[in-house]
Amino acid sequence: MNTRPSSTLLEQAGRNLKGKTVVITGATSGIGLAATKIMAGYGAFVIGIGRSEQKCRMAETEIRELHADAKIAYLTADLSLLREVRKLAEKIKETVHKEGNDCIDVLVNNAGTFACWYISTEEGFELQFAVNYLAPFLLTYELLPLLKAASTGRIINLSSGSHYRTKIRWNDIMMRKHYNCLMAYKQTKLANVLFTAELNRRLGKYHRSNKTQDSCINIRAFVVDPGLVNTQIGFKGTTGIVKWIWKMRSQRGIEPEEAASTIIYLAGDPNVLNSQEIYWKNCHPLKPSKYSQREDVALRLWEMTEQMCGIRWEN
Amino acid sequence: MESYVLITGATGGLGKAFAVECAYRGWNLFLTDLSEEHLCCFATSLMNTYAVRVIYSPCDLTDAAERQKLLSHIRSCNISFSALINVAGLDYEGLFSDRSPEQIRTLIRLNIEANLEITAEILKLRNRIKPFRIINVASLAAYYSMPLKAMYAASKRFLLSFSMALREELRPYGVTVTTLCPAGLPTTPECIKAIERQGFAGIITTKNVGYVAAKTIDHALKGHAVYIPGKLNQLLRFFSSFIPSVVITRFIGSRWQRAGENKLQKPEHLIWNLWRKTEGVT
Numbered sequence: 001m002n003t004r005p006s007s008t009l010l011e012q013a014g015r016n017l018k019g020k021t022v023v024i025t026g027a028t029s030g031i032g033l034a035a036t037k038i039m040a041g042y043g044a045f046v047i048g049i050g051r052s053e054q055k056c057r058m059a060e061t062e063i064r065e066l067h068a069d070a071k072i073a074y075l076t077a078d079l080s081l082l083r084e085v086r087k088l089a090e091k092i093k094e095t096v097h098k099e100g101n102d103c104i105d106v107l108v109n110n111a112g113t114f115a116c117w118y119i120s121t122e123e124g125f126e127l128q129f130a131v132n133y134l135a136p137f138l139l140t141y142e143l144l145p146l147l148k149a150a151s152t153g154r155i156i157n158l159s160s161g162s163h164y165r166t167k168i169r170w171n172d173i174m175m176r177k178h179y180n181c182l183m184a185y186k187q188t189k190l191a192n193v194l195f196t197a198e199l200n201r202r203l204g205k206y207h208r209s210n211k212t213q214d215s216c217i218n219i220r221a222f223v224v225d226p227g228l229v230n231t232q233i234g235f236k237g238t239t240g241i242v243k244w245i246w247k248m249r250s251q252r253g254i255e256p257e258e259a260a261s262t263i264i265y266l267a268g269d270p271n272v273l274n275s276q277e278i279y280w281k282n283c284h285p286l287k288p289s290k291y292s293q294r295e296d297v298a299l300r301l302w303e304m305t306e307q308m309c310g311i312r313w314e315n
Numbered sequence: 316m317e318s319y320v321l322i323t324g325a326t327g328g329l330g331k332a333f334a335v336e337c338a339y340r341g342w343n344l345f346l347t348d349l350s351e352e353h354l355c356c357f358a359t360s361l362m363n364t365y366a367v368r369v370i371y372s373p374c375d376l377t378d379a380a381e382r383q384k385l386l387s388h389i390r391s392c393n394i395s396f397s398a399l400i401n402v403a404g405l406d407y408e409g410l411f412s413d414r415s416p417e418q419i420r421t422l423i424r425l426n427i428e429a430n431l432e433i434t435a436e437i438l439k440l441r442n443r444i445k446p447f448r449i450i451n452v453a454s455l456a457a458y459y460s461m462p463l464k465a466m467y468a469a470s471k472r473f474l475l476s477f478s479m480a481l482r483e484e485l486r487p488y489g490v491t492v493t494t495l496c497p498a499g500l501p502t503t504p505e506c507i508k509a510i511e512r513q514g515f516a517g518i519i520t521t522k523n524v525g526y527v528a529a530k531t532i533d534h535a536l537k538g539h540a541v542y543i544p545g546k547l548n549q550l551l552r553f554f555s556s557f558i559p560s561v562v563i564t565r566f567i568g569s570r571w572q573r574a575g576e577n578k579l580q581k582p583e584h585l586i587w588n589l590w591r592k593t594e595g596v597t
């Protein structure tokens with residue numbers, strides 16, 4: 001059932017974004033660019049992240065043409081490298097402070113990639129794993145203090161229907177030996193759901209332990225399933241056959257603007273923070289896969305990821 | 316004294332795959348390659364992820380003086396080695412007559428001279444308690460004379476021949492020498508493009524680097540002489556040994572030339588065209 005989100009709810013969520021600080025990765029094309037436009041249009045201060053200086057400038061010009069008074073700032077970083085993610089977090093903090101703010105209201109981990117071949121990053125991680133999963137994990141970790149400082153902090157991770165019907169391959173999590181691009185992609189999207197669920201469990205504990213101080217801490221993480229969207233994702237880093245399949249498939253997809261509406265809704269809706277649901281599609285909650293809700297799996301993945309990033313997450 | 320595995324060319328595609336595989340098996344690493352920055356970033360990540368010790372030292376292996384500096388650094392670390400993986404190597408594609416004297420020297424120095432010198436020195440520092448493994452990365456090209464890759468193929472043949480002999484010499488001392496002879500490996504965007512340029516044949520003779528690295532180490536641990544990844548490559552190698560080398564060389568020459576001009580003919584034509592449109596591989 002594809003119920004359209006009610007436009008008044010969306011309007012309300014959008015208006016709520018006025019004056020809020022939003023960080024969104026992958027803001028130079030597809031869903032990320034669409035979401036950036038809409039949020040900037042509602043008067044949010046949007047910090048968009050892209051990987052190419054040129055595409056960032058193009059996106060910025062495009063948005064300023066739409067909304068002359070838009071408050072936006074673009075930063076570049078190659079999210080496939082953890083050391084770049086760390087540097088980026090520092091740049092984001094600087095940008096936020098320069099704007100006279102001391103918090104981030106919304107973090108959208110949207111950047112994602114697809115790679116036909118096994119490609120190892122300079123740090124020895126598989127490319128899709130690094131961009132789609134490790135980067136969101138580390139960026140969230142680095143920005144968490146600023147998100148906690150917001151009146152309502154929201155973390156929105158992009159997953160997808162491809163997280164269903166797959167598992168974590170513990171013995172070879174980056175599929176070094178038997179790489180299959182689709183399986184590798186599916187696994188990163190599953191990892192995003194597991195990460196989000198575990199993050200919420202941890203934030204919940206943090207929340208409970210702080211309740212006595214009467215400071216109302218409101219912070220939650222969500223997953224967005226954008227559905228099939230007509231973007232360029234399947235044309236980047238892929239070879240002939242995959243390009244061709246994506247060409248056929250993506251034509252049936254919805255437009256990026258429509259896919260962005262769930263992001264806007266989760267970023268701005270005043271009531272959604274009280275919801276216990278984590279997986280959202282078309283502004284409605286949906287059941288994620290059973291496997292993605294297993295606490296043991298999430299914890300094991302979490303600890304493995306901490307080790308990869310060289311961090312220890314204390315709440 | 317702790318045992319380490321020395322890997323040259325450690326931040327390249329295959330080098331990284333070997334390093335990750337060794338680290339996954341819990342082995343300490345000594346890495347070398349050109350760029351200090353890349354080495355540092357990779358080493359930190361390996362130490363975090365796999366909880367092993369990693370030492371690194373940048374070195375331009377084509378430079379004899381730098382090699383000496385590297386070797387004395389290694390000696391000063393006071394460590395022993397359980398394996399040596401010689402990955403560093405380079406290739407200039409194109410006509411031999413287009414090569415500059417500098418390029419000719421560089422290729423011989425890196426592919427042959429550096430390899431032999433490092434091998435000789437590291438052998439002295441091997442851990443005598445257990446078998447010592449040497450892995451030399453040659454190429455399927457070691458078996459053929461290849462027009463447009465003439466020096467490269469010949470240097471790899473040198474390595475193959477040398478490794479086979481060394482293996483026999485050192486057999487009584489518990490040292491094994493394994494030569495890896497891969498066809499194209501999709502490691503860097505340039506490699507991927509080159510493989511795709513060869514059309515369908517390039518694609519199906521290609522294996523995943525992570526798989527190749529893991530399998531090579533398995534073969535080395537068993538003391539095998541040569542490992543050619545992929546059943547098809549093994550078959551090719553086997554049957555081509557019955558064909559006169561003049562014929563094979565002519566055939567390879569024409570294939571490469573056509574690949575360069577982007578017009579491989581039937582029956583590969585159709586599939587070839589599908590794979591050909593690959594701009595933007597990242």
Ligand SMILES: NC(=O)c1ccc[n+]([C@@H]2O[C@H](COP(=O)([O-])OP(=O)(O)OC[C@H]3O[C@@H](n4cnc5c(N)ncnc54)[C@H](OP(=O)(O)O)[C@@H]3O)[C@@H](O)[C@H]2O)c1
Binds near residue numbers: 025031227
């Ligand atoms: N399209 C779909 O049908 C679909 C379905 C389900 C889920 N999703 C998810 O939705 C998210 C957005 O997808 P999309 O369709 O909008 O894709 P897209 O149009 O390709 O956008 C991806 C964004 O991520 C950026 N990016 C990629 N690799 C990066 C890197 N290494 N460092 C920094 N930025 C990088 C891209 O930068 P450039 O602009 O420079 O390329 C781009 O801005 C992804 O997480 C994807 O998995 C998409």
